[in-house]
Amino acid sequence: YALQGSRWRVKDLTYKISKYPRNLGKSETDEEVRKAFSVWSDVTPLSFTQKKVGQVHIEIRFERGEHGDGDPFDGPGGTLAHAFFPVYGGDAHFDDSEKWTVNSYRGTNLFQVAAHEFGHSLGLSHSDVRSALMAPFYRGYEPAFNLDSDDVEAIQALYGSRDDSEAHGSEDDNTSAGSGKKPSTEVPPTDDGEDAELCTDARIDTIFNSAEGVTYAFKGQHYWKLTEESIAPGYPKLISKSWIGLPGNIDAAFTYKNGKTYFFKGSQYWRYTGKTMDGDYPKYISEGFTGIPDNLDAAIVWSGNGKIYFFKGSKFWRFDPTMKPPVKSTYPKPLSNWEGIPDNLDAALHYTNGYTYFFKNGMYWRFNDRTFAVDSADPPFPRSAGYWWFGC
């Protein structure tokens, strides 16, 4: 699944059908829309209440052709509907040129399409899981509709799950439109979801290359896989789902030449091979990385000498695992030795192109290993990490 990056801050949402379809009755439309919302309220603490007049969170309209949002509908078939993510208002528009139907193999099933669109209204992007409701393609009427586990995980990543008592209470109201699944008992992420967004706030916790050469950015409970130009489709994802046992809000990370990836948070560190934890972790930084302080800002492996550099505040430490002690007595040294690099970094990365990148407050600096200074370039550094790294 993929989260767009915004979500509603309230649990009780209202909606209004401002413009009904021409070929389907109002009461049938009301009922199908209600059932479509219940797909999501069955597995989250969200509630949806229809209003006939006044201000609402989600406005629903059946429109034809150009209808004022710059994204005209295209007649029967093709595009069936579209919806806006929470940050853009959450409204859902349906192409009134379609033959909207209820419980029929003819036409286009309103309930299924509405449930999909409301997924967008709540903050979900398209999923690449074919069986998911949030897959972008209409598969035809499915009389035994079931929400896919991918959809459940997605929406619960944003809003959490219903508690057990509520879940049992809802079973009485289960209809064929319901999910047919018990709400997940999995504990939702403890963050407030705000970190699932890189384009409004491009600050990151850490960034590192895997042993396979994939670059990952971590922020809060989520992570993104980076491509050459931006972020890969299908992200963010939960760190805890991929690196089992690893907490969120990581301070620093790097992959060493032995192929192991090390994550640092507070006074502890974790070691993984790929996404599998290497035995009994976490361990204390003071034991595994003697001489390196807790609560780090960033870490990199310098390709030239294979040594590990740790950054915190206005200082840096060089760690050489082959030496005893691994940190020389001349460390820490002032970060100002790295010409042009600011103190109190957020993250750092020795990238596959040989440059070293430093990140702070959504900006980044490219450090040239040969001149040992920040590169002069047009546009100059620091540059927006959102634009240049995350494709915003």
Added chain:
Amino acid sequence: PVRTHAIQSETQAMMYLSQFGYLSPSVRNPNSGHLMTADTMSRAISEFQSFAGLNITGHLDGDTLEMMSLPRCGVRDRVGFATSSRSKR
């Protein structure tokens, strides 16, 4: 599902890939004579095939054209289409 919007030509496929975030939005601008390399088109097709769970061939094969012809949601599959200049990190 009705397939009233069958994708049959490379131009239609380009428009589709642009509309849903696999190619630059400028492809859809009728005022821009958009040129792209075969590699760019192939990469976009591959990304669509990957997302749709098809065999990744990089070519507009029958399965790909059929998938593109399915009724679907109008929301883009990929957001933040990056221009090549962004690779100059």
